[in-house]
Amino acid sequence: MRFSVLGSGSKGNCTLVEAGTTRLLIDNGFSGKELIARLHSIDVRPETLTAIVVTHEHDDHVKGIGVVSRRFNLPVYANAATHRAAEQRVGQVRERHEFGTGESFTINDLHIHPFAVSHDTADPVGFVVSDGRSALGYCTDTGTITRLIRHHLRNCRALVLEANHDLQMLQQGPYPFPLKQRVLSIQGHLANNDSLEFAGCLINERLRALVLAHLSEINNDPNLVRAEARRRLPTGEGVQVFVAEQWRAGPVLEIEP
Numbered sequence: 646m647r648f649s650v651l652g653s654g655s656k657g658n659c660t661l662v663e664a665g666t667t668r669l670l671i672d673n674g675f676s677g678k679e680l681i682a683r684l685h686s687i688d689v690r691p692e693t694l695t696a697i698v699v700t701h702e703h704d705d706h707v708k709g710i711g712v713v714s715r716r717f718n719l720p721v722y723a724n725a726a727t728h729r730a731a732e733q734r735v736g737q738v739r740e741r742h743e744f745g746t747g748e749s750f751t752i753n754d755l756h757i758h759p760f761a762v763s764h765d766t767a768d769p770v771g772f773v774v775s776d777g778r779s780a781l782g783y784c785t786d787t788g789t790i791t792r793l794i795r796h797h798l799r800n801c802r803a804l805v806l807e808a809n810h811d812l813q814m815l816q817q818g819p820y821p822f823p824l825k826q827r828v829l830s831i832q833g834h835l836a837n838n839d840s841l842e843f844a845g846c847l848i849n850e851r852l853r854a855l856v857l858a859h860l861s862e863i864n865n866d867p868n869l870v871r872a873e874a875r876r877r878l879p880t881g882e883g884v885q886v887f888v889a890e891q892w893r894a895g896p897v898l899e900i901e902p
């Protein structure tokens with residue numbers, strides 16, 4: 646199984662996951678043109694995509710779903726509440742599939758388990774995607790790491806995890822007070838601190854590849870995240886740590902069983 650974070654942040658999110666001939670997109674917050682360019686940069690033809698799975702209805706996750714679904718005949722999988730909430734933004738899609746939060750489903754070679762996260766939308770989820778040999782966790786847009794999230798991500802070999810803001814940068818930064826409160830709330834976004842503490846626990850379990858994602862452009866700094874990760878995460882265990890970027894696709898990472 647392989648994956649690549651094609652872009653991440655408040656201006657757009659999309660991650661490609663593939664096993665065998667199955668190629669899924671998790672969310673798409675990019676225009677059709679932008680997505681095609683990013684896929685091209687990692688040598689993937691958009692005609693070979695299989696489906697799109699959706700975490701929640703915020704614009705940075707859904708605004709490019711409709712156009713890509715229609716153009717490349719891609720079915721769209723989301724829970725009922727997210728489909729409903731995203732309907733206006735997404736428009737017609739090729740095929741609309743509903744999953745239940747907490748209920749696993751299969752798309753060709755991939756098993757997908759959607760689990761609840763803590764965010765201010767209708768029914769937000771993260772995913773564990775598995776090919777039966779190894780698993781990738783995807784968990785962004787959550788204000789806190791719940792016991793349920795811990796439970797589901799414990800056995801992942803690779804993880805895309807939110808590291809949204811540095812607490813001090815957010816507190817001293819230019820956001821108006823209500824927006825600061827929203828980001829900080831347990832239904833907001835995950836701080837670097839909380840993210841790295843959780844990632845540290847997972848590295849002691851099975852985690853080998855970590856992509857820190859959904860960094861705020863205002864309240865965070867990729868170099869700071871990298872430095873903090875080096876300082877706080879256990880090293881010398883063959884663990885690879887990456888920071889996802891907003892403006893270009895990251896590397897294609899192979900997930901070892």
Ligand SMILES: [Zn+2]
Nearest residue numbers: 655703705786
């Ligand atoms: Zn987001």
Ligand SMILES: [Zn+2]
Nearest residue numbers: 701703764786
């Ligand atoms: Zn969101």
